[in-house]
Each structure stands twice: as C-alpha cells, then as structure tokens.
Amino acid sequence: MIEIQNLNKxxxxxxxxxxxxxxxxxxxIIGLLGPNGSGKSTLLKILAGLTSDYRGTVLLDxxxxxxxxxxxxxxxxxxxxxxxxxRPVDAFxxxxxxxxxxxxxxAAEMLKQFRLNERQPIKNMSKGMQEKLQLVLVMARKAxxxxxDEPMGGVDPATRSAILDVTLRQYQEDSIMIxxxxxxxxxxxxxxxxxxxxxxxxxxxxxxxxIREKYGKSVDDLFREVFACSVSL
Amino acid sequence: MVNTVIxxxxxxxxxxxxxxxxxxxxxxVENDFDSNTPIYLQLVKLFTIRIAGGTWIPGERVMSVRDxxxxxxxxxxxxxxxxxxxxxxxxxxxxxTSGRYITPDLDRIRSARKELTDRKVTDFVxxxxxxxxxxxxxxxxxxxxLKTEIN
Numbered sequence: 001m002i003e004i005q006n007l008n009k010x011x012x013x014x015x016x017x018x019x020x021x022x023x024x025x026x027x028x029i030i031g032l033l034g035p036n037g038s039g040k041s042t043l044l045k046i047l048a049g050l051t052s053d054y055r056g057t058v059l060l061d062x063x064x065x066x067x068x069x070x071x072x073x074x075x076x077x078x079x080x081x082x083x084x085x086x087r088p089v090d091a092f093x094x095x096x097x098x099x100x101x102x103x104x105x106x107a108a109e110m111l112k113q114f115r116l117n118e119r120q121p122i123k124n125m126s127k128g129m130q131e132k133l134q135l136v137l138v139m140a141r142k143a144x145x146x147x148x149d150e151p152m153g154g155v156d157p158a159t160r161s162a163i164l165d166v167t168l169r170q171y172q173e174d175s176i177m178i179x180x181x182x183x184x185x186x187x188x189x190x191x192x193x194x195x196x197x198x199x200x201x202x203x204x205x206x207x208x209x210x211i212r213e214k215y216g217k218s219v220d221d222l223f224r225e226v227f228a229c230s231v232s233l
Numbered sequence: 234m235v236n237t238v239i240x241x242x243x244x245x246x247x248x249x250x251x252x253x254x255x256x257x258x259x260x261x262v263e264n265d266f267d268s269n270t271p272i273y274l275q276l277v278k279l280f281t282i283r284i285a286g287g288t289w290i291p292g293e294r295v296m297s298v299r300d301x302x303x304x305x306x307x308x309x310x311x312x313x314x315x316x317x318x319x320x321x322x323x324x325x326x327x328x329x330t331s332g333r334y335i336t337p338d339l340d341r342i343r344s345a346r347k348e349l350t351d352r353k354v355t356d357f358v359x360x361x362x363x364x365x366x367x368x369x370x371x372x373x374x375x376x377x378x379l380k381t382e383i384n
Contacts, residue, residue: 029308161306168303189272189307209271209311218268 034197084123107140276315284348
C-alpha cells in the first residue's frame with residue numbers, strides 16, 4: 001500500500017530523513033515513534049502530499065503523494081488549520097465540500113460521543129476539545145490512508161482512552177493507519193507494528209507482539225532502551 | 234420519612250449502576266496487561282477465563298472483533314489472532330456463514346476451567362510454603378479471609 005525507497009529529505013544543510021526504505025501493508029495500524037525532531041512529522045507530511053521536495057521514491061497505492069492521492073488520504077496535522085470562528089457544524093460543511101468520502105452522520109455521532117457542542121466556536125474550545133474535533137473530522141472520512149500526527153498530545157488520560165475507543169471503532173479494516181506519538185505506553189496495544197525513527201534513520205520496524213516475544217519487553221521499554229543514549233539533556 | 238426512603242433507593246440504584254459500570258471496566262483495566270508477554274497470549278488467557286467462568290455463555294455468539302478491540306483497547310488483528318488460538322484449542326468455533334461461537338461442549342469448558350484453577354492452586358500452595366506456612370496455618374488463613382468477605 002505504501003512504498004518508500006531511499007527517501008532523503010534535507011532542510012538546508014540539516015538532514016531530516018536519510019535513506020529511508022519501508023513497505024507498509026493495508027489493514028494495519030502502525031505506530032510511528034521517535035524522539036522530538038526525529039522526522040516523524042516530515043515523513044507524514046510527505047505521505048500526505050504536502051511536501052514534495054525530497055529525493056527517493058514514495059508511492060501510495062501506486063501513486064506519488066499529491067493531488068492524485070489527496071482524495072484517499074486523511075491527514076491529521078500537528079497544528080490545527082481550522083479557523084477560530086468556525087464551529088463544528090461549519091467545519092463539517094467545509095469537509096463535506098472538500099471530500100466526497102466525508103460522512104456527516106458519522107461525524108455528528110462521534111461529536112456526541114465526545115460530548116462536544118456542534119455550535120461552539122473553536123476559539124472557545126480547550127486544547128483537548130480541539131484535538132477531539134480534529135480527530136472527528138479525520139476519522140469521519142472513508143479513506144485508504146489515515147495519517148495522524150500526535151492526535152492526543154494535549155489531553156488527559158481519560159480523554160486519551162476515549163480517543164483510542166473512537167479510533168478503533170472507526171478504523172476501516174482495509175485501510176492503513178500511521179499514528180505518530182510519543183505517548184507510547186498508552187497506545188502501543190492498538191498497533192500491529194511500530195517504526196522507530198531516530199534522527200532520520202530507521203532504527204526498527206517490527207510487530208508489537210514480535211517485540212515482546214523477542215526482547216521480553218513492551219514497546220515503551222524497548223523505546224527507552226534504544227533512545228536512552230541519543231537523548232541528551 | 235418517605236422522602237428519605239426514596240432518596241436512599243435512588244442512591245442504591247446509582248450505586249448499582251456505578252458498580253455495574255466499574256465491574257465491566259475492572260475486568261479489563263489496561264494495566265492488567267503485563268509488558269513482557271505477547272498481547273495476543275494475554276488475550277487468550279482473559280478470554281479463556283470468561284469462557285471458563287461462564288461470563289461468555291456456552292453456545293452463544295462471540296462478540297465482534299471490533300467490539301473486543303474497543304473493550305480491551307487492543308489492535309483488531311491481535312484479537313483475531315487470539316480468537317484463532319482459542320479456536321485451535323476448541324473453545325470457540327466458526328460457523329461458516331454466521332460467525333464465531335463459544336463451544337457448547339461443557340466438558341471442554343470444564344477442562345479449561347480445571348487447567349486454570351489447578352495452576353492457581355499449585356501456585357498458591359507453593360507460595361504459602363515459601364512464606365513458611367504449613368497446611369493447617371494456610372487453611373486457617375483461607376477460612377479467615379472467607380469470613381471477612383462475607384462480613
């Protein structure tokens with residue numbers, strides 16, 4: 001479903017992704033893990049078709065990410081692009097206009113599940129509420145590829161659990177989901193496999209249960225071990 | 234007087250509701266998963282306990298993979314793998330058109346239950362021995378604990 005070969009990306013003289021190669025199958029939920037600044041967001045932006053000045057091959061269902069793939073890709077960015085005056089109903093209109101696969105009924109249902117008011121302007125919402133709304137918009141599409149960049153950075157543990165519920169409930173079995181996060185212990189059980197990205201390089205790509213079989217450790221424990229030396233204070 | 238009674242019954246009702254909600258969750262708190270065993274094996278064990286203990290009724294349909302994934306907050310493919318394992322063990326079976334069911338074979342369920350209990354009892358006895366209790370002493374401890382539970 002997603003094919004990445006020898007992907008390189010620089011910001012000026014700064015290398016962000018270096019010679020990355022990966023093949024990801026459909027029907028899987030994949031954790032994209034790495035310390036801050038390890039290139040997770042950049043990789044997701046490339047897959048979402050928002051960044052195109054890279055070297056190497058990136059194919060999404062056989063196409064280069066861009067106009068062709070936007071219709072089948074549902075991307076949740078790190079920072080919101082919704083305007084403060086918008087209310088959830090306005091955001092729904094906006095999404096329904098843009099994306100043929102946006103399911104308004106499903107969106108309203110999820111909004112209710114999160115106990116959000118569909119007429120409350122975004123600028124009056126807490127960070128957690130905004131994150132929930134953003135997730136509702138992204139998950140209410142029937143896409144082939146879901147790219148979630150830190151979907152629950154600013155929320156409390158109970159809300160995290162609610163977000164995981166909604167994610168698992170809405171997840172389409174034949175699609176692929178890449179979920180970037182650093183809250184590993186909270187979410188590792190929902191992943192099929194995880195990618196460890198360390199300063200642009202692929203450190204590990206393995207099934208979650210294989211990690212437990214092989215190392216006798218959770219993903220969280222292994223992550224701490226792999227990156228213990230590379231994070232300096 | 235009547236008011237207090239009504240209020241009390243209301244509180245009881247709420248308490249029961251609360252208990253119900255928490256019991257459902259309590260069985261499956263995420264922390265119940267330990268970090269060094271594959272998740273699917275831990276699911277196999279949790280599901281087996283439900284079948285052996287009768288929470289999942291013999292001959293009834295197994296919950297959908299998605300519902301199980303949401304309840305235990307785990308990956309759907311992992312649930313699938315655990316159910317496949319239970320199928321190999323003869324505790325669930327698949328009806329070609331209508332889905333997955335708990336085995337109606339009570340002997341099989343009883344043997345699964347026995348296996349689980351035997352292990353627990355052996356562990357308990359050996360731990361009591363390690364702590365220096367003899368048979369009489371730990372039997373007394375069990376009696377005592379049962380008494381406090383009733384109270």
